[in-house]
Amino acid sequence: MSETSYRIEGATGAWEVVIGLEVHAQVTSNAKLFSGAATAFGAEPNAQVSLIDAAMPGMLPVPNKECIRQAVRTGMALDAVINRWSRFDRKNYFYADLPQGYQISQLYHPLVGEGSIEIEPDGDAPKTIGIERIHVEQDAGKLMHDQHPTRSYVDLNRAGVALMEIVSRPDMRSPAEAGAYVRKLRSILRYVGSCDGNMEEGSMRADVNVSVRKPGAPFGTRTETKNVNSVRFVMAAIEHEARRQIDVLEAGGTIVQETRLFDPDQGVTRSMRSKEDAHDYRYFPDPDLLPLELDEAFLAECRDSLPELPDAKRRRYQEGLGLSAYNADVLTAEVETARWFEALLAEIGDDSRAKAAANWVISELFGALNRLGRSLDDSPVTPKDAATLLGLVADGTLSNTLAKQVFEIMLETGEAPDVIVEARGLKQTSDTGEIDRVIGEVLSANADKVADYRGGKDKLFGFFVGQTMKAMAGKANPALVNERLKALLDG
Amino acid sequence: MSELTNLGVAEIRDGVKAGDFSAREVAEAHVEAVAAAKALNAFLVETPDHVLAAADAADQARAAGTLKPLSGVPIGMKDLFCTVGVQTTAASHILEGFTPTYESGVSQRLFDAGAGMLGKLNMDQFAMGSSNETSAFGNVISPWRRGGGDNAALAPGGSSGGSSAAIAARLCPAATGTDTGGSIRQPAAFTGISGIKPTYGRCSRWGTVAFASSLDQAGPMARSVRDCAIMLEAMAGLDPRDATSLDAPVPAWEQGLNADLKGKKVGIPREYRVESMPAEIDALWKRGAEWLQDAGAEIVDVSLPHTKYALPAYYIIAPAEASSNLARYDGVRYGQRELPDGANLQEMYAATRAAGFGPEVKRRIMIGTYVLSAGFYDAYYTQAQRVRALISRDFDEAFAKVDVLLTPTAPSAAFALGDKSDDPLAMYLNDVFTVPSSLAGLPAMSVPGGLDDAGLPLGLQIIGRAMDEQGVLNAGLALEQHAGFTARPDRWW
Numbered sequence: 001m002s003e004t005s006y007r008i009e010g011a012t013g014a015w016e017v018v019i020g021l022e023v024h025a026q027v028t029s030n031a032k033l034f035s036g037a038a039t040a041f042g043a044e045p046n047a048q049v050s051l052i053d054a055a056m057p058g059m060l061p062v063p064n065k066e067c068i069r070q071a072v073r074t075g076m077a078l079d080a081v082i083n084r085w086s087r088f089d090r091k092n093y094f095y096a097d098l099p100q101g102y103q104i105s106q107l108y109h110p111l112v113g114e115g116s117i118e119i120e121p122d123g124d125a126p127k128t129i130g131i132e133r134i135h136v137e138q139d140a141g142k143l144m145h146d147q148h149p150t151r152s153y154v155d156l157n158r159a160g161v162a163l164m165e166i167v168s169r170p171d172m173r174s175p176a177e178a179g180a181y182v183r184k185l186r187s188i189l190r191y192v193g194s195c196d197g198n199m200e201e202g203s204m205r206a207d208v209n210v211s212v213r214k215p216g217a218p219f220g221t222r223t224e225t226k227n228v229n230s231v232r233f234v235m236a237a238i239e240h241e242a243r244r245q246i247d248v249l250e251a252g253g254t255i256v257q258e259t260r261l262f263d264p265d266q267g268v269t270r271s272m273r274s275k276e277d278a279h280d281y282r283y284f285p286d287p288d289l290l291p292l293e294l295d296e297a298f299l300a301e302c303r304d305s306l307p308e309l310p311d312a313k314r315r316r317y318q319e320g321l322g323l324s325a326y327n328a329d330v331l332t333a334e335v336e337t338a339r340w341f342e343a344l345l346a347e348i349g350d351d352s353r354a355k356a357a358a359n360w361v362i363s364e365l366f367g368a369l370n371r372l373g374r375s376l377d378d379s380p381v382t383p384k385d386a387a388t389l390l391g392l393v394a395d396g397t398l399s400n401t402l403a404k405q406v407f408e409i410m411l412e413t414g415e416a417p418d419v420i421v422e423a424r425g426l427k428q429t430s431d432t433g434e435i436d437r438v439i440g441e442v443l444s445a446n447a448d449k450v451a452d453y454r455g456g457k458d459k460l461f462g463f464f465v466g467q468t469m470k471a472m473a474g475k476a477n478p479a480l481v482n483e484r485l486k487a488l489l490d491g
Numbered sequence: 492m493s494e495l496t497n498l499g500v501a502e503i504r505d506g507v508k509a510g511d512f513s514a515r516e517v518a519e520a521h522v523e524a525v526a527a528a529k530a531l532n533a534f535l536v537e538t539p540d541h542v543l544a545a546a547d548a549a550d551q552a553r554a555a556g557t558l559k560p561l562s563g564v565p566i567g568m569k570d571l572f573c574t575v576g577v578q579t580t581a582a583s584h585i586l587e588g589f590t591p592t593y594e595s596g597v598s599q600r601l602f603d604a605g606a607g608m609l610g611k612l613n614m615d616q617f618a619m620g621s622s623n624e625t626s627a628f629g630n631v632i633s634p635w636r637r638g639g640g641d642n643a644a645l646a647p648g649g650s651s652g653g654s655s656a657a658i659a660a661r662l663c664p665a666a667t668g669t670d671t672g673g674s675i676r677q678p679a680a681f682t683g684i685s686g687i688k689p690t691y692g693r694c695s696r697w698g699t700v701a702f703a704s705s706l707d708q709a710g711p712m713a714r715s716v717r718d719c720a721i722m723l724e725a726m727a728g729l730d731p732r733d734a735t736s737l738d739a740p741v742p743a744w745e746q747g748l749n750a751d752l753k754g755k756k757v758g759i760p761r762e763y764r765v766e767s768m769p770a771e772i773d774a775l776w777k778r779g780a781e782w783l784q785d786a787g788a789e790i791v792d793v794s795l796p797h798t799k800y801a802l803p804a805y806y807i808i809a810p811a812e813a814s815s816n817l818a819r820y821d822g823v824r825y826g827q828r829e830l831p832d833g834a835n836l837q838e839m840y841a842a843t844r845a846a847g848f849g850p851e852v853k854r855r856i857m858i859g860t861y862v863l864s865a866g867f868y869d870a871y872y873t874q875a876q877r878v879r880a881l882i883s884r885d886f887d888e889a890f891a892k893v894d895v896l897l898t899p900t901a902p903s904a905a906f907a908l909g910d911k912s913d914d915p916l917a918m919y920l921n922d923v924f925t926v927p928s929s930l931a932g933l934p935a936m937s938v939p940g941g942l943d944d945a946g947l948p949l950g951l952q953i954i955g956r957a958m959d960e961q962g963v964l965n966a967g968l969a970l971e972q973h974a975g976f977t978a979r980p981d982r983w984w
Contacts, residue, residue: 051593055819057586058573058595058698062734092815092863094840101818154823282863284872287704287812288696289734 006174007215010246016215017242018222019178020170021234022207023185024163025074025195026139027067033138033162034061034104041201045144045155053160055099060288063088067162068292070194071111071136072302074164077192077309078131080115082299087291088136092282096154097141105137105165107283111292117168117188118311121180129181130169139163164195170209170219175235182206182231183333187310191335205229208262210241212249220245221255225269228262237262241269313338321354330362337361340376340383347387357390364404368411380414381407389417397421399428399478430477435468435484438476442467443488453489461485495520496661500564500718501745503664507549507563514553514563518546518607521565524662525609530984533631533647533657535570536578537610545607552605561725562605567657567666570611571618572598572709573698577608581700582626583616585847586826595698596730597667597709604725609663612653616849617817618674618702621921623652624912625851633682633905634660634980638946643907645947648678648921654712655682659980665713665722669699671706672805673901673925676937679712680900680950683939683978685967686712687719690957691932692737694723695730701816703809704735706929716938716967720744723960739958747961750969753787757966758893762798763924765902771943772899779897779940779951782973783966791893795885800878801927806919807862807875808930813852814859820847854915883931890956895966898924900937900950928954938967939976948978 007014032039035052052059075082087109090102112134120126141159145152166185172178186204189195196203206229211222223245225237240262245255260269308316310332317328331341344357365386369379389406392398398406398421409420421427429435442464443450453460468481495517498506507514522539542565549563573579573591580586594602602608616625623630623646633647633656647656651668655678658666668675670688679686687710694709701707711722724744730736759780764773780790822828822843829842848856862871889896901921911917928935934957937950951970955963 054824056593056825057579057581057589057591057700057819058696060697060733062732090815092818094818094821094837096823096836099819099821099824101821102815280865282815282860282865282868284811284815284863284868288701 006176008212008242008246011250014215015212015242015246017173017175017238018170018211018213018219019172019174019238020209020222021168021172021178021181022209023166023168023182024205024207025166025189025197026203027070027136027162027164028193028195029064029066029070029162031064031066032160033064033067033136035160036062036064037160039161041203043157045153045157047157049156049159053099053156055101061104061286063289063292064162067136068111069298069302070192071134071164072294072299073192073306074166074189074194075112075115075134076303076306077188078112078115078117078134078166080131080134081113082294083109083111083113084294084299085109085291086111088286088289089283090286093279095140096152097143097159099141099156099159103138103140104286104289106135108285109291110135117181117184119177119180119184121174121176124176127177129171129177132167132169134164134166137163137165170211170222175238178208178238179231179235182234184310187333187335191307191309193307199229199231202229206234208234208237208241210238210245211255212242212245220249221257223255223258223260223269225260225262226272233262233264236264236267237269240267244269310338317358321351321358323355323358327358327362331358336376340379343383344386347384348390353390353394356394360386360390364407368407372411380411385410385416392417392421396430396477397427399474401474402426402428425475427475428477429472429475430480432480432484435472435476435480436488438471439464439468439481439484439488442471450489461489464489496524498664499715500561500665500713500721501715503564504561504721507553508558510553514546514549515543517563518542518565521609521663524660525657528657528660528662528984531632531634531656531660531662532629533613533653533660533662534567534610535580535582535613535628535653538577538608541577542607542609545602545605549605549607559603559605560721561601564606564665565609565663566601566606566722567610567612567654567663568598568608569614569651569654569667569669571614571669571700572667573700574598574608574611577611579611579700580627581617582614582628583848583852584627584827585820585844586700587627588827589825591698593698596695596733597699597726599698600695600728601667601722601725606725612651612657612666614653615650615674615851617700617813617852618650618669618671618707619813619851619855620649621673621677621918622646622906622908622911623649624908625649625849627849630908631656632908634982634984635682635905635947636980636983641945645905646681646908648681648901648905650674651678651686651712655679655684655686658682658684658712658714660982660984661979665711665718667709667726668712669702669707669709670925670929671702671708671809672929673922675710675712676925676935676950676952677901677921679937680939680948680952681905683948683976683980684712684714685716685719685936685938685971686710687723687936687960687963687967688929688934689723689727689960690737690934692735693727693934693960695728695733695736697730697732697736703812704816705812706805706809708929716936716964716971717745717748719936719967720748720964737958742961744961744964747965748968749965750972751787752783752966752969755788755895755962755966756791756893757783757788758791758793758889758896760793760795760798760889760896760898762795763898765923768899768902769943772902772949775940775949775951776897776899779970782970783897785973786969788966788969793889793893793896795882795889795927797878797881797885798927801882801930802919802923804875804878804882805922805926805930806858807871808879810855810859811863811872812859814856814863817848817852817856820844822847851915879930882927886928886931886933886954894956894959895962896954897966898952898954900924900952904943904945904947904949924952933957934960934963936963936967938970938974940970940974941976942978946978948976
């Protein structure tokens with residue numbers, strides 16, 4: 001494992017930051033973990049609450065197999081040990097967002113054991129971050145304090161939704177590594193399809209454990225900053241919290257093990273709860289549920305349904321398709337991009353043209369989408385139409401310049417490129433007779449310049465090319481124009 | 492009271508089918524009996540409309556030839572089962588006014604089988620108690636009295652004390668009960684009726700107010716073994732809404748009844764002979780063994796060495812689960828809410844639970860909270876689970892040698908109300924013979940064996956292998972036939 005050189009300078013010298021992350025990822029599933037109620041984001045408050053979520057008397061949890069399956073697939077994608085025997089425990093505490101008075105979680109026997117993630121922090125060598133465990137648990141409801149002057153409201157739509165808690169080892173040493181870890185984890189989850197990774201909607205949030213030490217010293221006391229909901233905030237929270245701890249230590253103080261909150265407006269963390277008033281959660285195995293035992297057929301299906309993951313895909317793009325490291329990176333970072341690119345390749349049906357396709361996607365398509373403020377999901381151009389367009393370039397029907405024009409029209413009208421070319425007569429002319437005829441006209445209209453050229457003014461060649469292309473409204477095959485001009489002028 | 496209230500489940504079923512009487516007549520006779528028995532305090536809610544409608548449906552079904560297994564049978568429903576549109580309180584103030592919008596798995600099956608509900612039966616609060624004295628709505632009084640002019644009000648047993656009293660007093664031929672550590676068997680023994688707790692998982696727990704999830708099991712109570720078999724067939728079966736529900740076919744237990752025990756071995760566990768046990772119970776136990784021998788069985792002495800640890804383990808595990816299961820009663824969504832002026836959320840919880848739960852429920856919540864708390868968990872909860880595993884192993888080893896076990900159901904006959912209410916430990920000892928099979932999840936039943944010197948019923952318990960309700964019922968039937976128990980309480984209410 002390569003060590004980052006990230007250090008924070010204090011009054012007493014350089015400090016090292018030690019970071020571990022607990023990422024809560026909402027499992028992609030139509031139904032909650034134990035109740036069968038729907039899970040769609042943005043529904044009216046309390047519209048997605050079953051009798052079980054509301055903890056009515058006599059209601060019982062029944063595990064949703066799809067949620068378990070997604071967590072197992074996630075574990076497999078992280079090269080983790082899948083525990084064929086796991087169990088749910090109750091975490092007991094009273095709060096208004098927790099109707100049962102306990103959260104069903106997994107303390108003693110989690111579904112997924114040790115695994116790892118490869119990260120490539122910006123400008124640093126690749127590094128392996130250990131995963132300690134993944135367990136499955138219920139989310140709580142949401143308190144709404146802004147609906148009424150004196151009352152708080154409770155929305156239970158989220159209560160009982162399945163979460164994976166993905167716990168890393170304290171292996172990260174800089175905000176950049178933590179950022180790279182969250183980005184990579186998010187990418188993998190989205191590839192696997194087990195979490196949509198939408199941090200704004202709260203589908204993914206991180207509890208950030210931070211401590212500081214002098215390089216080589218044992219771990220310091222850590223604090224836990226809860227519910228940080230963007231990569232940028234994770235990095236900012238670490239930076240602030242590390243600096244705060246160093247200031248405390250250098251002033252002769254000690255770090256209190258406590259829970260903190262990140263305030264994104266101020267960029268600071270604040271104490272929420274210290275160890276003294278920590279809850280005693282009285283964890284014990286949930287007697288309403290049998291232990292979870294996974295059979296080989298279930299595990300085989302989970303394994304077989306895993307897609308190619310970003311690292312493998314990137315290697316294949318570089319080694320198999322010959323893409324540059326940069327292009328392979330860009331095209332594999334997000335599952336949607338890779339999916340779109342591969343749909344395009346399938347339409348093209350010839351991997352030897354993958355490099356040209358990759359260049360076009362990254363420069364032309366991404367540029368256009370950027371300009372239009374749209375994403376690949378609602379791209380006005382389909383992979384099929386893009387393949388047609390690239391095909392027209394490859395077979396010489398369109399020059400690169402004409403292709404750009406056709407692409408602009410595609411973006412505006414949504415029409416297919418062959419239709420556009422046909423209807424607007426944008427086809428490139430490779431008819432040498434026609435080209436020779438136009439060149440003849442250009443040369444006779446510029447007899448003086450022809451004489452100058454033949455007298456040694458080589459630079460005038462470009463002028464003749466320009467005149468010819470202009471006379472042909474840009475549709476002449478530029479290579480042919482060059483070739484014929486050379487022949488006619490020099491010949 | 493009408494003759495019809497003396498009939499059992501099978502007799503009513505067969506009589507309606509034969510046209511000896513209408514289901515309507517049966518229902519009306521029982522409604523009248525319930526209305527006239529307020530002194531027993533067995534019913535918390537009476538639902539004459541429900542039972543009469545079911546009776547009319549049964550009479551129509553008879554005409555149409557579409558009678559169901561329990562068509563025309565009026566039953567009582569323990570108030571632990573959620574019933575649509577009918578208040579369900581678990582005999583606690585904290586659920587006062589709670590009217591479910593959903594039907595429990597067990598009551599739904601009974602109604603689907605054609606049964607009608609006479610009302611909701613009183614019980615120990617949240618099924619925590621052995622005398623019915625923890626009910627928030629006043630205890631049930633047993634219809635039985637000691638002979639010789641002793642008019643002391645007696646306990647009907649608990650927690651299913653409303654069920655046992657109502658059946659013994661001929662207010663209903665059968666009722667639902669639930670058994671966590673003996674709550675079907677001990678009240679059955681106290682009132683001279685039969686009751687079976689099936690294998691854990693046979694009956695759905697969905698819609699039954701939870702006490703201790705890993706132990707709670709519904710079962711029937713009735714005046715004969717056959718009636719218990721009929722009821723259990725209707726109540727049992729897989730319910731996918733309960734993750735601990737057994738995925739196994741429901742045998743035709745009634746059809747399989749057979750009192751001939753030739754080739755069967757009956758174990759007598761020596762550890763059940765406790766010092767304080769009255770001589771009459773010991774004598775009845777011996778008599779029971781002779782009856783089973785007479786029915787063809789071989790009697791074998793067996794040992795269940797960890798029996799003495801069962802009660803302490805039970806009183807750790809059950810309260811631990813209860814302390815968590817009862818956290819949902821917080822005054823927010825249903826039932827009672829106490830909101831003192833200016834109270835915050837935590838204060839509302841505290842006030843609601845202080846006012847809503849009775850003292851025994853609070854005691855168990857506190858015990859359960861304590862045994863699960865950091866630093867005590869291993870010493871209590873983990874240790875109790877180890878004991879539970881050892882008790883299961885004891886039974887496994889015994890059942891390698893014998894088919895069923897015979898024990899007394901309870902260490903005493905019914906005691907007077909008030910006698911033990913100040914001494915929780917004395918009260919807990921009532922469960923000493925019933926708790927081990929609960930911890931092991933095994934089927935067990937109580938059958939009346941005779942009367943003690945005071946004229947009060949005593950019960951014998953049969954414990955069987957997991958899933959072998961048939962073996963339990965058959966041994967129970969043999970006991971029933973030999974005991975010839977016909978005693979019934981004289982009506983004073």
